[in-house]
Amino acid sequence: MNAVDFSDQLQRLDTTLQGIEAVLDLTELRSQRAALEREAAAPGLWDDQANAQQVTSRLSHVNGEISRLEGLRRQVDDAKVLLELADAEQDAGSLAEVEAEIGALTRAIEALETRTLLSGEYDEREALVAIRAGAGGVDAADFAEMLLRMYLRWAERRGFATEVYDTSYAEEAGLKSATFAVKAPYAYGTLSIESGTHRLVRISPFDNQGRRQTSFAGVEVLPVVEQTDRIEIPETELRIDVFRSSGPGGQSVNTTDSAVRITHLPTGIVVSCQNEKSQLQNRAAAMRVLQARLLERKRAEEQAAMKELRTDAAGSWGDQMRSYVLHPYQMVKDLRTEFETGNPTAVFDGDIDSFIEAGIRWRRQQQLTASAS
Incomplete structure (x- = not known):
């Protein structure tokens, strides 16, 4: 590629970022930050620990959003300056650096763009995640524990606080069920795409004959209830x-x-x-x-x-939605979006952002199709 191609790519990235900045409303985010900082500095904040945690969590999230937007804006502007210098001096090394920067910016801006698609009624909420072993005996219980670790590692990678409420251990290995909270704004909108039946295919470590075993686990994602929901339970x-x-x-x-x-x-x-x-x-x-x-x-x-x-031909977002295959080949594939990777180890270590982003885009398309029918 030459400098003209790189310039066109940077201009497209700039336009996309401008759209994201408009949707997320950087000015409003800064206003929210100022208000939350005043709340966080109030002398009696920690008299109500639940409210204090909510305020500090929200402030951390807003600061993260602002830093992310401002950081990407600086990177785009810096890449443009670097391209101008590289073109003027015909510096191949600097052009290669611009190309690498464009690749990193493309991935980061695409990831942020999916955040703008979270506009559902409860998408801003924190999330409650329940995992249950399904068919497959001890392998299913072990799979449920693998999924619990996967989601907790995903949250840890993102700096999200989690709290495990309940773990019911199976007799031989693994978990019958587990429930935990992800305490971060938009955790529900982000993780709700994970609801459904997950399937694992592997050589069972619990089978003395080394046979291949298929096992299942169910994932349920719920929005955390707030006081305004008024769920009265006598x-x-x-x-x-x-x-x-x-x-x-x-x-x-x-x-x-x-x-x-x-x-x-x-x-x-x-x-x-x-x-x-x-x-x-x-x-x-x-x-x-x-x-x-x-x-x-x-x-x-x-x-x-x-x-x-109304007639709605769109299928359920639940049911069987992802396969994790460890034998006879290595692959994790989302059955709705067709997104796949050949690195199950990374996935089970919490590297699931690409699956989540593809799922959020798929869900948005399903919503648009349903509303148009």
Whole structure:
């Protein structure tokens, strides 16, 4: 490529970035940052720890958004200056540097562009993620634990705080189920594309004959309930059981009846939490999960009612959505977007951004198709 081609590419990137800056509204973000900084500096902020954590989390997110936008703007402008110098001096080394910078900018701007597609009712919320072992016996339980690690590593890579509410261990290995929160703005909009059935194909490490095994695990992603949602749950609709925690843990595990199981009698929904030290903390966490499930149930019922009012050929976003194949070849493939990679090790280590970005774009296209029909 020559300097003219590079100039055209940089101009396209500049135009795309301008569109992103307009959608995300950099001026409004800076205004939000100023307001949040005032809240964070208030003397009595930590008198209400839940509110304080929300304020500091939101401030961290807004600062990250601003830094990301400002950083990309500087990179685009610097690349243009470097290109002008390289062209004037006919410096091949500098042109190669511009080419590399264009490649990095393209990937970064495409990733940020997907963020502008998160405009759903609850997309700004934090996320609750539930993972359950499906068919496949001990391999499915092991797969569920692999998925838990994958999502926690993904959150860690992004600097997102997480809190594990419940882990139910299987007898031989792995997990029957796990529930955790991702405490970052837009975590729900970002991770909701992961809902569905995940499939693993591999030589089972638990089979003495070394046979290939297919196992399944289900992932459910819910938006965290906020006070404005007003999910009222009468005490008469709840059955609350306490029991001793099980599995690995500290001194309080297996010594007191601190774990809590809540059953919502009208719907039969059951949630549990055992990872906090006190019964009160576990009960509060379980109630948050229950409220999130009831909110999701309400939304699903509203969506079902809307589908009855119009013909909608679009399929469900759930069901079987991704295959992780470790034998006879190495591949992870999303069955909806057709996006795939030949590096399952990186995927299980939390490198799933490309899958998420492709999924968000696919979902947006599905929404546009459905609204046009």
